Amino acid sequence: MKNYLLLFLISIPIILNSQMNVNIHEAENWGQYVVNKYFPKNIKYEVISIQTISNESQIQYYVCHVYPVGFVLVSGNKLLHPILGYSWESNFIYPLQQTSIALFINRVKKIEENNKTADIHPLWNNNLDKYLNNEYRSVDPLILTKWDQGIYYNQFCPKDPAGPDGRCVTGCVATALAQVINYFRWPNVGEGEYTDIDTTYGHLYVNYAEQNYFYNEMPLRATRENQELAKLMYTIGVACDMYYGPHGSGMYNHKAAYALRNFFRYDPTTEYLFRDETHLDWDSLLRDYLDQKIPLYYGGWSDTEYVSGHAFVIDGYQDTMVYHVNWGWGGAYDGYFNINNLTPGGSDFTYKHEVVINMRPNGQYPVYCNGTDTLKTLDGTIDDGSGPFYQYLPNTHCSWLIQPFDSIENIKLDFLKLDLPDPNDFINVYNGDSNSGILVATITGTDIPNTITVNGKSAFIEFISNDNEEGDGFLLSYSTTVHTFCTANITEIVADSGVITDGSGPYNYRNGNFCRWKLLPANAQQLVLTFNLLDIDSTDNLRIKNYDGSIDMEFKGNTLPPPILVSSFPVNIYFTSSATYSAQGFEIIFRSSLESINDYQYLVSIYPNPFSNAIFFDFVTDGLLKIYTSDGKLMFSNYYNRGSYLINTDEWASGIYFIHFNDNNNFFSKKIIKIYE
Template sequence: MINSSIWINFVLFSFLFSAPVSLSDIEKMASNFINQKTFEIKEPISTLQLSEYSNITIVNFHPSGFVLTSNDNQLIPVLAYSLNKNFDILEIPIHLEMTLSKYEIEIDQLLQNNIIDNENLYLWLNLLRNKESEEAARNVDPLLTAEWDQDPSFNLQCPYDNNGPGNHAVVGCVAVGMGQIMHYWQQPQTGIGNHSYTHPNYGLIEADFENTNYSFSNMTDLTGNFEVQQLLFHAGVSVEMDYGPDGSGAPGGPFSPFDNPNAFSALQENFGYSNEMQWLSKDNFSSIEWLELIKHELDNDRPIAYDACANVGCHFWNIDGYEDDFLHCNWGWGGQANGFYIYSALGPDDEPIVFNSEEFIIIGIMPTSAFLEGDINGDSLVNIQDIILTVNLVLSNEYNSLADLNSDNIVDILDLVALVNIVLGI
């Protein structure tokens, strides 16, 4: 009789030299992964491999949840997951298609160039053996509660079009991304000014922001009632949305030197959001720096607007949480496929990964009324408690953007002196 430990070691040794993973092992790994993260036992109900994404498998679970896996044990096992959403392959948002295409291209390059991270082999083995994974070193639970969409019942205040869903043009991803962040902050109560423009198909489109009361307390998280529809339409008007029955588009930020309306400028000019907001390009950061920038923003409870452009166009969504290097994406598609997605590279940061895209983020998104200089602990007061907190930050060499009063990316004695002067009214 073969000793059981010898047999197990033989199987594990064999696995180290196999590349593609069987569907049964993929399903087993995904089941172990998701059940380690929840007290509710989840059973796989479908395992799907799509022809256009040959390196990726989708495992859906009952009653809810999905795991997106790679198909090769040389690669990181889990690419994305959710504990409370399923993955409908018939309703994949275009911006999620971009992310899946990015994964596919990266995996192809890693395999073709034989870029192997041996740690991935052991990740596969540990999950197949149901060995408990380490808890996330850093995480922020999803900040947004809204799961809004572009179609009925969300688009009923958009221009009338009998070729569109519900006889209206669709909302547009930029308006949904803006609206979900404003819903998070519950601001503004009223907007600033008004705006109008002439659409080639729908004629004059206008919104009166300053005479509108945005009743956030009456807005629903999952359905588009009147108040939600109004906010989404006004967000669309503020960026001069190019409405259409099949898709509506607008710029997320200042792509050109021309003064075109966009989400970045409209949040400030029409909805009273902070002048400290920044529009940043991934081109100016390494992947590690980019990921850390995103995490730092989420650590300070500020959801992010993410804009990515590829050959299929530009798309806009929200990132509102993270778990280690998995970013929680709210795609603005009625909650479909919302989940934690690995940021990238499926390999070391110094390995070149070619993907024909541009990526941008808007950070610092918060209403002007939410920002009180020197209010480090967020109690809407500036007093001795904030001074004590800043002293502790200085002594521990920790960073908090609210305490960085001179914006030099460190919290030191200069910030403490500035805070004392604010408290004393100097």
């Protein structure tokens, strides 16, 4: 199995004769027909251009590009159903990956070999108006996540320098299963243990009974590190004996259903059903599960040897024609597709369709909310715990505290589902860490509100219901806006002394950073660079290099290096961090005095650090103490005799400060951090 997108809709037809060709005007008519009938009515959609996709001068299909977003794929051959797929969620970008196209062309050869004569699909001979007014059944997409396989999702997958962020990809199986598991928000803890013996990456062991899954801390789409999501992806991969790789990870043993039953506590009847081996009506089977609000883990192959395939999620349908597919590529190409398109002349060349059925939680389900859940991730989703099948409980009183340990500017809440029919059932949102904070919003009813913004570093959400009428509850997503610590814009420093830091203060530095500084002192002929803090993850890099190359040094880890003497300028400092994993960062003190090479840390003792309401200083000699804010402003200056002193810091803002102590012979500098209790 490869992690390439196998669009069953694009199973490319061979044009047997000119009468089977679809011209561009017919394609445009069908494209606009689909837009008019199936696209949402609250936005004006229209076909704005048509792209012809051909192979060896034969038309394969047409792409009707839709404004403002979307596409309709129309067959280029009248042997096939006119509509291959459509979407208003994503644009269609061609060319696709060449490996996928090669798989499609192999199918074309099969069609050519087995269909010397065939009838035109009956829909090509019917009037579009006849279908435009038809009523149709539908199930809207059940899965709201748009998860992928690479960076952020693969944080715990085996390391491989050729992979995204230096790791293997999760694989389409893990991504598809993870999205369905997250939909049910089950299990909260796994069971059993297992070792996947990978021929390349060794023994991959997971004790599932020790794995707690916190779905409230998993986002709809990962745009930055999220260990809860990455943990779910990896533990699924191990359970399925994932054959890991840096460019594609696959499963060859049809183990998804087994993994769900034995490690993730799903129904004992959870099993595979293969289209080629059942007499059941396949479409009726799929629609029956979707009508029950059960999304389907689905797979298909481009061959009969189970070599090249793709796993994805079918989670909705429109009419009896198309199913909604979440391909597991971060939303790319998600939309409605005809999975029965390779049936020209009554023959079926869509190989080895398979689906996992009876995937229902097995245990005390649903897991209703109770007490207060403290959320530490920067992004996530929150629901009342009733899940897709049930209503929330009467007399509920539960809450969530969104309080990541980071430099937060604001927290935004977006409701995805809201059904609180009794006006005495409501959700309160507060700015702060409890319901004694400032009330920002009260939500009830069924109308989705606009984005709610909490301008603070924490948000408290409480849900209260009475004992009258219950509903389906709510689901919301939250995201945080964080401060920027440093940037790629060059910070030019002309001072002869000062501090260079990644800017993160008491927090870890940002992932995906590239920051630059240039030291070009106005007066000093030499500078001494002394590390006061060094804590750089092994995947990240801090580099110091001067213009003539006499100094070119890289730093990782947390061992403080000796002072660095620089005599030629400018000196460039580069800091690069990976997409995942971070640490405390660095702090470099630079000064022109050669005496600063000596260690004068014994001059001053400071405690506690970090501090809150007060900080103590012990001076072993007389000297001048100066305290600067992180942006270099002097906020405190006083001369002290030898001894111990307490400084009240009640009025200080939280953040980073730098102390300078000078006894006329020696100079001492250190970073201190003010936090709130």
